[in-house]
Amino acid sequence: MNINKTDFESPHVELKNVTFSRGERVIYDDISMVFPKGKITAIMGPSGIGKTTLLRLIGGQLYPDSGDIIVSGQNIPKLSRKELYAVREKMSMLFQSGALFTEMNVFDNVAFPIREHTKLPEDIIRTMVLMKLEAVGLRGAYELMPNELSGGMARRAALARSIALDPELIMYDEPFVGQDPISMGVLVRLIRNLNTSLNLTSIVVSHDVKEVMGIADYIYIMADKRVIGYGTKEQLLESDSPLVQQFLKGLADGPVPFHYPAPSISQDLMQG
Amino acid sequence: MDWIQNLGKNTIERFSAIGRASFMLFGAIVAKPNLAKGFPLFVKQVYVIGVLSLVIILVSGLFIGMVLALQGYTVLVDYGAEDSLGQMVSLSLLRELGPVVTALLFAGRAGSALTAEIGLMKATEQLTSLEMMAVDPLRRVIAPRFWAGVFSMPILAMLFSSVGIIGGHLVGVEWLGVDQGSFWSIMQASVQFEGDILNGIIKSIVFAIVVTWIAIFRGYDAIPTSEGISRATTQTVVQSSLAVLGLDFVLTALMFGS
Numbered sequence: 001m002n003i004n005k006t007d008f009e010s011p012h013v014e015l016k017n018v019t020f021s022r023g024e025r026v027i028y029d030d031i032s033m034v035f036p037k038g039k040i041t042a043i044m045g046p047s048g049i050g051k052t053t054l055l056r057l058i059g060g061q062l063y064p065d066s067g068d069i070i071v072s073g074q075n076i077p078k079l080s081r082k083e084l085y086a087v088r089e090k091m092s093m094l095f096q097s098g099a100l101f102t103e104m105n106v107f108d109n110v111a112f113p114i115r116e117h118t119k120l121p122e123d124i125i126r127t128m129v130l131m132k133l134e135a136v137g138l139r140g141a142y143e144l145m146p147n148e149l150s151g152g153m154a155r156r157a158a159l160a161r162s163i164a165l166d167p168e169l170i171m172y173d174e175p176f177v178g179q180d181p182i183s184m185g186v187l188v189r190l191i192r193n194l195n196t197s198l199n200l201t202s203i204v205v206s207h208d209v210k211e212v213m214g215i216a217d218y219i220y221i222m223a224d225k226r227v228i229g230y231g232t233k234e235q236l237l238e239s240d241s242p243l244v245q246q247f248l249k250g251l252a253d254g255p256v257p258f259h260y261p262a263p264s265i266s267q268d269l270m271q272g
Numbered sequence: 273m274d275w276i277q278n279l280g281k282n283t284i285e286r287f288s289a290i291g292r293a294s295f296m297l298f299g300a301i302v303a304k305p306n307l308a309k310g311f312p313l314f315v316k317q318v319y320v321i322g323v324l325s326l327v328i329i330l331v332s333g334l335f336i337g338m339v340l341a342l343q344g345y346t347v348l349v350d351y352g353a354e355d356s357l358g359q360m361v362s363l364s365l366l367r368e369l370g371p372v373v374t375a376l377l378f379a380g381r382a383g384s385a386l387t388a389e390i391g392l393m394k395a396t397e398q399l400t401s402l403e404m405m406a407v408d409p410l411r412r413v414i415a416p417r418f419w420a421g422v423f424s425m426p427i428l429a430m431l432f433s434s435v436g437i438i439g440g441h442l443v444g445v446e447w448l449g450v451d452q453g454s455f456w457s458i459m460q461a462s463v464q465f466e467g468d469i470l471n472g473i474i475k476s477i478v479f480a481i482v483v484t485w486i487a488i489f490r491g492y493d494a495i496p497t498s499e500g501i502s503r504a505t506t507q508t509v510v511q512s513s514l515a516v517l518g519l520d521f522v523l524t525a526l527m528f529g530s
Binding site: 056059061085086088089091092093095096097099100101102112113116117 | 309396397398400401403404405406407408
């Protein structure tokens with residue numbers, strides 16, 4: 001499969017020449033990315049390069065030093081607070097920890113965004129919540145409190161909450177971290193199914209190569225403050241970039257060194 | 273030269289914290305309140321912050337009143353002035369001990385809990401996820417807690433003083449045998465509504481604002497790790513206690529100084 005040109009004519013989310021730094025440390029140096037509408041786009045890369053930061057930039061929680069972040073035609077860093085909140089009602093994010101509200105049960109957690117943003121009567125909310133919970137297989141668990149859920153269940157409940165208002169864009173922050181193989185498989189299928197059935201635009205941040213390769217339409221690979229490779233799964237596997245190959249195959253040695261920069265080991269040991 | 277550098281750094285950090293705290297408070301209380309949604313949250317927090325603090329406040333008030341009466345009696349009886357015990361107990365409680373001790377207990381009981389709760393909400397990304405759901409955490413989480421604290425503490429302080437006076441009565445009249453009539457009548461004659469009761473209430477409103485503000489800001493500004501939250505909780509108790517004692521001196525000088 002090759003890149004489908006029409007996907008990129010009207011992207012849902014687009015980053016143009018974004019530079020972002022934290023204090024002295026530059027996180028992104030002039031990156032540009034495109035996330036086509038209705039597709040799953042994955043962002044992969046080693047830990048600690050600020051993949052989550054990218055989602056926060058798109059969500060308007062952080063502001064770039066320079067560059068544009070366009071979501072549904074609106075430039076996020078330039079929006080007023082009110083406009084930003086209006087855009088956020090159409091997007092949603094699944095956090096690594098799930099971020100369920102600990103003082104509410106599963107039902108109220110899923111109902112929370114509906115109650116906050118609509119004036120629907122309680123019986124319709126009930127139907128909506130049960131449908132969302134059914135989609136993630138937790139309808140039977142609606143009375144449980146978040147501390148009674150396993151890690152996988154908590155993430156599925158959080159997923160139900162993030163699709164409660166039928167968003168157009170959903171961002172997954174490391175959805176596969178710390179999942180056992182079964183719930184991993186369930187999550188992978190859920191993300192794929194949600195994407196096709198609701199025609200969502202999905203952005204998945206992850207470093208689980210196998211899972212991401214299984215569901216993503218397009219993949220970005222990031223390292224060293226910039227995008228080092230992007231395309232469909234097939235294109236990346238054929239890529240001749242040693243960086244991309246090292247990441248996809250999980251090799252210890254390559255352009256990304258295994259060792260944190262240090263003086264030579266003999267020098268270090270002799271000093272003691 | 274290092275200490276000069278550190279002094280400068282600490283001073284800048286202090287001021288920037290005050291700035292951040294002001295922004296937070298401004299965002300929380302200036303925003304247009306949504307009464308239909310905000311009121312149930314406020315009531316819930318009044319229960320958590322105020323009602324659940326009742327036991328410690330009432331028990332402490334009773335004991336402090338009893339101790340005051342016991343200590344006061346031993347001094348006053350030397351001068352044959354034990355009839356004024358009611359005046360002494362009630363003025364000490366209404367002017368000073370009621371507002372101050374309530375604020376200190378409140379900082380320990382409710383303030384630390386507020387800091388830890390908000391800090392943990394931050395650490396578990398609940399605040400961020402509220403923001404991503406287009407719900408302002410300042411309005412949803414911070415504002416109801418702030419108002420509940422400001423509303424609860426003056427009431428707690430009044431209850432503290434009332435129970436303290438009952439404790440003083442128990443020890444003074446029931447146990448030590450001060451005349452019941454003089455205990456109440458001298459108290460009634462010497463306590464003024466504006467000068468004593470109202471000033472005490474004003475004090476405790478000021479303490480309520482300061483303690484609740486420090487508590488929620490320390491939680492909101494906490495470094496989202498277990499160490500960060502534990503430090504924030506300690507800071508809440510230390511800083512609000514110091515602030516209460518310092519402000520008490522200033523307020524006392526203003527109210528009763530001349």
